[in-house]
Amino acid sequence: MFTILRKEQLAETVYSVIVEAENVAARAIAGQFVILRLDETGERFPLTLCDWSPGEGWIRLVLQVVGRSTRKLSLMDEGDAILDLVGPLGRPSEICAHGRVVCVGGGVGIAAILPICRALRQVGDRVTGIIGARSADLLILEEEMAAATDELILTTDDGTRGLKGRVTWALEEVLKKEPADLVIAIGPAIMMKFAAAVTRDFAVPTKVSLNSIMLDGTGMCGTCRCEVAGKTRFACVDGPEFDGHEVDWNLLLSRLDQYKEEEEIARSLP
Structure with a gap:
């Protein structure tokens, strides 16, 4: 227990x-x-x-x-x-000296990226954090993220805290100002898809975490099956981190909608 x-x-x-x-x-x-x-x-x-x-x-x-x-x-x-x-x-994050790293967290994904930011700073990386939510009341762990990064940028969709807009917009502006050696993005799948699209234009290596699609964590259920670089992978045993430029995002997003009806039934149970 x-x-x-x-x-x-x-x-x-x-x-x-x-x-x-x-x-x-x-x-x-x-x-x-x-x-x-x-x-x-x-x-x-x-x-x-x-x-x-x-x-x-x-x-x-x-x-x-x-x-x-x-x-x-x-x-x-x-x-x-x-x-x-x-x-x-799961396979742990690759913690080594990259140089300048931009860590992007959306929604509850902020909780997953926090220890990565902290670990990267401990090995000497310069870490810029970008975190966002729909509104100020949904933005979490701001204090902890500020302590774990060299620079922290806040965004909200409605502009009630930090910059008005999405984290991907802030990411693009950050990369325009100064190159990065690595970008790590964790959050909703749609956010990670667009973060990877932004970094592809800047030719910046990008890691994403597919932890949000996992279920039993052993590779047996197949729920977290995804396609990376044309090969089938399981987020729980092969990841959860993958090259964001190699994930088939359209396939992944379509699979996330597969069990909507069953999820609604489960939510209605006492």
Whole structure:
């Protein structure tokens, strides 16, 4: 059992939970994730590691309520216990000295890119962060991202915080001003698709994380199947990070709509 030590609501449907998980915290590396099962009747689902403390034995997870399991987790309280938690899983981010790196986080993807920014700075990279959401009340982890980057640019679709517009627009302006050695983008699939389109025009190597399409985390269910450089890959075991210029985004986006009806049924269950 894995006890929830602290719970915090970050936005309307976004929550942060700090969970006691000593073995996971001891081995975690930026870019990895865990698989949870809340109780005996629950499904397995993945969440990317946002932060962890090997010394204190906890991990931090950030979730957005999108289905039955994330809704159940959002309703759990401090002191409650999660039945199963397995990890860290997935190939970690490549943390080495690149030079100048631009890290783009959209929505709840900000939580996944935070530890990557921190790790890149620790090896000497100069990190520019760009984070965005639809409005100011949905923008999360601003303070943590400011501490993890050399420069932080905020965007909101409605202009209520930072620049008015999307993160991809800010990315284009940043690359016009100064070249980058690497761009990392994490967020909704459509955002990552357009981020990769922007960086292709500037010939900047680009990594994206397909963590949002994963389900069971072992490669058996096939939910996170995607096509990268013309070959079938599974985000959970081959990724979750891939070359953003090699992902077949149209195929990926069409697959994300495949189970809409079943997802609505699951959300309606008690």
